[in-house]
Amino acid sequence: MIFIEILDLLGTFVFAVSGIRLAATKDMDWFGAYVIGLVTAIGGGTTRDLLLNVTPFWMEDPTYLIVTGVALLSIIIFRSRLLKMGITIFLFDTIGLGLFTVTGISKSLALGLPMWTSIVMGTITGTIGGVVRDIIINEVPLLFRKDIYAIACIAGGLVYFLCYQFEILSPFQELIAAIVVVATRLIAVKFHLQLPKLDLVSTGKNSKPSK
Amino acid sequence: MIFIEILDLLGTFVFAVSGIRLAATKDMDWFGAYVIGLVTAIGGGTTRDLLLNVTPFWMEDPTYLIVTGVALLSIIIFRSRLLKMGITIFLFDTIGLGLFTVTGISKSLALGLPMWTSIVMGTITGTIGGVVRDIIINEVPLLFRKDIYAIACIAGGLVYFLCYQFEILSPFQELIAAIVVVATRLIAVKFHLQLPKLDLVSTGKNSKPSK
Amino acid sequence: MIFIEILDLLGTFVFAVSGIRLAATKDMDWFGAYVIGLVTAIGGGTTRDLLLNVTPFWMEDPTYLIVTGVALLSIIIFRSRLLKMGITIFLFDTIGLGLFTVTGISKSLALGLPMWTSIVMGTITGTIGGVVRDIIINEVPLLFRKDIYAIACIAGGLVYFLCYQFEILSPFQELIAAIVVVATRLIAVKFHLQLPKLDLVSTGKNSKPSK
Numbered sequence: 195m196i197f198i199e200i201l202d203l204l205g206t207f208v209f210a211v212s213g214i215r216l217a218a219t220k221d222m223d224w225f226g227a228y229v230i231g232l233v234t235a236i237g238g239g240t241t242r243d244l245l246l247n248v249t250p251f252w253m254e255d256p257t258y259l260i261v262t263g264v265a266l267l268s269i270i271i272f273r274s275r276l277l278k279m280g281i282t283i284f285l286f287d288t289i290g291l292g293l294f295t296v297t298g299i300s301k302s303l304a305l306g307l308p309m310w311t312s313i314v315m316g317t318i319t320g321t322i323g324g325v326v327r328d329i330i331i332n333e334v335p336l337l338f339r340k341d342i343y344a345i346a347c348i349a350g351g352l353v354y355f356l357c358y359q360f361e362i363l364s365p366f367q368e369l370i371a372a373i374v375v376v377a378t379r380l381i382a383v384k385f386h387l388q389l390p391k392l393d394l395v396s397t398g399k400n401s402k403p404s405k
Numbered sequence: 406m407i408f409i410e411i412l413d414l415l416g417t418f419v420f421a422v423s424g425i426r427l428a429a430t431k432d433m434d435w436f437g438a439y440v441i442g443l444v445t446a447i448g449g450g451t452t453r454d455l456l457l458n459v460t461p462f463w464m465e466d467p468t469y470l471i472v473t474g475v476a477l478l479s480i481i482i483f484r485s486r487l488l489k490m491g492i493t494i495f496l497f498d499t500i501g502l503g504l505f506t507v508t509g510i511s512k513s514l515a516l517g518l519p520m521w522t523s524i525v526m527g528t529i530t531g532t533i534g535g536v537v538r539d540i541i542i543n544e545v546p547l548l549f550r551k552d553i554y555a556i557a558c559i560a561g562g563l564v565y566f567l568c569y570q571f572e573i574l575s576p577f578q579e580l581i582a583a584i585v586v587v588a589t590r591l592i593a594v595k596f597h598l599q600l601p602k603l604d605l606v607s608t609g610k611n612s613k614p615s616k
Numbered sequence: 617m618i619f620i621e622i623l624d625l626l627g628t629f630v631f632a633v634s635g636i637r638l639a640a641t642k643d644m645d646w647f648g649a650y651v652i653g654l655v656t657a658i659g660g661g662t663t664r665d666l667l668l669n670v671t672p673f674w675m676e677d678p679t680y681l682i683v684t685g686v687a688l689l690s691i692i693i694f695r696s697r698l699l700k701m702g703i704t705i706f707l708f709d710t711i712g713l714g715l716f717t718v719t720g721i722s723k724s725l726a727l728g729l730p731m732w733t734s735i736v737m738g739t740i741t742g743t744i745g746g747v748v749r750d751i752i753i754n755e756v757p758l759l760f761r762k763d764i765y766a767i768a769c770i771a772g773g774l775v776y777f778l779c780y781q782f783e784i785l786s787p788f789q790e791l792i793a794a795i796v797v798v799a800t801r802l803i804a805v806k807f808h809l810q811l812p813k814l815d816l817v818s819t820g821k822n823s824k825p826s827k
Contacts, residue, residue: 214814217760223811225767226760240667245451245461250667253733270814311464325541330747332756334543338428338437345436389434392425392481456662456672522675536752545754549639549648556647600645603636603692 198365202297205290206258209235210265212287213327220331224266230327232262237323242298242315246305284383292375295320295347296368299354309358313351320347320375342382345389350375409576413508416501417469420446421476423498424538431542435477441538443473448534453509453526457516495594503586506531506558507579510565520569524562531558531586553593556600561586620787624719627712628680631657632687634709635749642753646688652749654684659745664720664737668727706805714797717742717769718790721776731780735773742769742797764804767811772797 213234217227236252243250252258298319302312321337321344328335337343354371362370381387424445428438447463454461463469509530513523532548532555539546548554565582573581592598635656639649658674665672674680720741724734743759743766750757759765776793784792803809 218814220756220760221813222756222760223813225811226757227814229760229766244455244666245464247458247460247669249669253667253729253736256732259732259736307464310467310470314464314470329540329751330757330760332543332754334431334433335437335541338431338433338440338541344440389436391432391434392429392438392477455666456675458669458671518675521678521681525675525681540751543754545642545644546648546752549642549644549651549752555651600647602643602645603640603649 201293203261204286205293206235206261207265208283208286208290209323210262214266214269216331228266231265234323234327235262237326238319241322242319288376288379291320292372295350295375296372299351309355316351317344317347342387346375346378349378412504414472415497416504417446417472418476419494419497419501420534421473425477425480427542439477442476445534445538446473448537449530452533453530499587499590502531503583506561506586507583510562520566527562528555528558553598557586557589560589623715625683626708627715628657628683629687630705630708630712632684636688636691638753650688653687656745656749657684659748660741663744664741710798710801713742714794717772717797718794721773731777738773739766739769764809768797768800771800
């Protein structure tokens with residue numbers, strides 16, 4: 195369990211770093227960068243907990259706010275070094291995604307939700323933080339335009355379900371599912387796999403929906 | 406009741422189609438388009454259920470996620486034909502608005518809320534999906550700039566309230582209120598009725614609030 | 617208590633005015649401006665109540681919707697005069713911030729939350745309305761880029777906590793904390809105090825995270 199908790203903190207840290215790095219491109223002050231980092235790190239779990247009608251996890255444990263503060267300080271102090279760690283950060287980001295997804299599924303199942311809702315909750319836990327981050331910094335969410343990201347969560351969720359069917363129990367169930375999330379994302383990035391774009395030629399003329 | 410359920414599914418389908426069509430103008434992949442369609446279709450009801458402190462309706466019934474998937478598939482397969490059905494889609498969209506509004510009012514009243522809150526909840530059910538959609542695709546929500554849309558929901562809500570006063574019972578109460586929503590919107594579009602713009606000349610110079 | 621209620625309504629009124637003024641720069645109609653004003657006024661408290669898992673305050677008392685309506689009418693009728701009252705509005709806006717912050721802290725403590733969570737809830741109550749307003753009108757939230765605003769809330773929260781430690785009881789505790797919020801913000805604006813920007817030179821080239 196301590197291993198899981200360390201990974202959870204590492205995931206939080208790396209999600210926060212990814213948010214703070216984007217905030218830095220948007221002329222934000224330290225407080226703004228902190229909030230964007232926090233939203234990226236806890237936004238998915240908070241959305242899940244609001245939908246599940248339970249108290250958001252970070253309201254009962256200050257660790258997540260502290261870890262985000264550490265992330266901000268690290269970036270301010272070690273920025274050039276942290277920015278060179280692109281691949282390391284990408285790896286932890288992916289591990290965070292896998293772990294957050296599995297946490298979301300387990301928490302939802304424990305509350306008695308059906309498997310398919312739990313997979314949706316796991317995907318929300320892994321991805322919504324980044325979506326809210328992109329909405330706040332005024333970008334169309336990356337999640338909807340590029341990369342196999344949410345699909346990796348769903349793949350992991352389906353494998354979690356299969357483990358359940360074949361009576362592969364905790365913690366192997368969670369471990370296998372998290373590995374599937376990580377592997378799916380790594381393979382997708384390695385081979386530049388992407389979902390097809392939805393290109394409706396005939397609407398191309400009306401590219402501004404506001405008219 | 407089966408009639409209502411069919412209309413509910415049709416409303417979901419058409420709201421999803423409207424979201425997916427906008428997503429296609431924003432360079433999104435299939436998954437992004439699916440999520441935008443889903444948010445458009447279930448965003449209003451989800452916001453209502455979060456405010457009402459009950460489990461969001463779609464978490465207990467996979468139908469809405471499936472219908473949105475069918476909407477995406479339909480657009481991918483029949484896109485040119487679907488895009489020509491502009492008026493049909495507009496009609497169903499309006500019927501969906503009426504139905505969603507009435508559903509929101511009824512659910513809120515059943516939970517013991519006062520009439521005025523229930524009308525607000527009905528309006529939220531009918532409109533917030535489109536607002537969240539516009540926020541995600543990075544547009545100023547259409548709802549706030551054009552068309553009698555929310556006003557139609559409020560008109561329907563007031564008639565729902567009048568029916569209640571005159572002891573016109575379910576299902577006629579719901580039916581009449583939904584018809585008022587649909588009629589108000591159709592009349593407004595037909596005669597180009599719009600609310601006045603809020604134009605404060607003296608702030609015109611500071612058109613960028615960010616400075 | 618009547619004094620507090622009057623300040624609460626004044627705070628709501630002034631927050632609504634600030635939202636409606638921004639809406640007017642975005643080509644919105646009266647309904648859109650009303651909603652933006654409402655979101656600015658009640659968005660923070662609504663977010664707090666959703667996180668606290670209680671019914672949002674405005675759903676049980678129509679006053680807030682009415683006050684926002686009065687704000688819209690006032691702007692339409694007295695616009696030139698209201699727009700000249702810049703400093704008066706700024707003062708009430710700051711008083712509103714102080715009051716909303718203290719309300720948020722008190723409500724959270726009353727529900728049994730720890731002090732640090734309550735300070736976060738107070739800050740959310742005071743600031744999130746403006747953030748949601750900026751997201752809807754498609755701007756990067758001002759909160760994250762300029763001004764000592766959230767910091768004032770946090771300062772007030774810490775003083776609230778100190779009062780608690782030194783057994784300074786209600787209503788002096790609330791009063792002192794609110795005064796600290798107001799004073800911090802006034803001093804920060806007077807002396808142009810700002811938090812440092814987070815400027816990561818090496819990411820400057822990738823200023824568009826969307827690529």
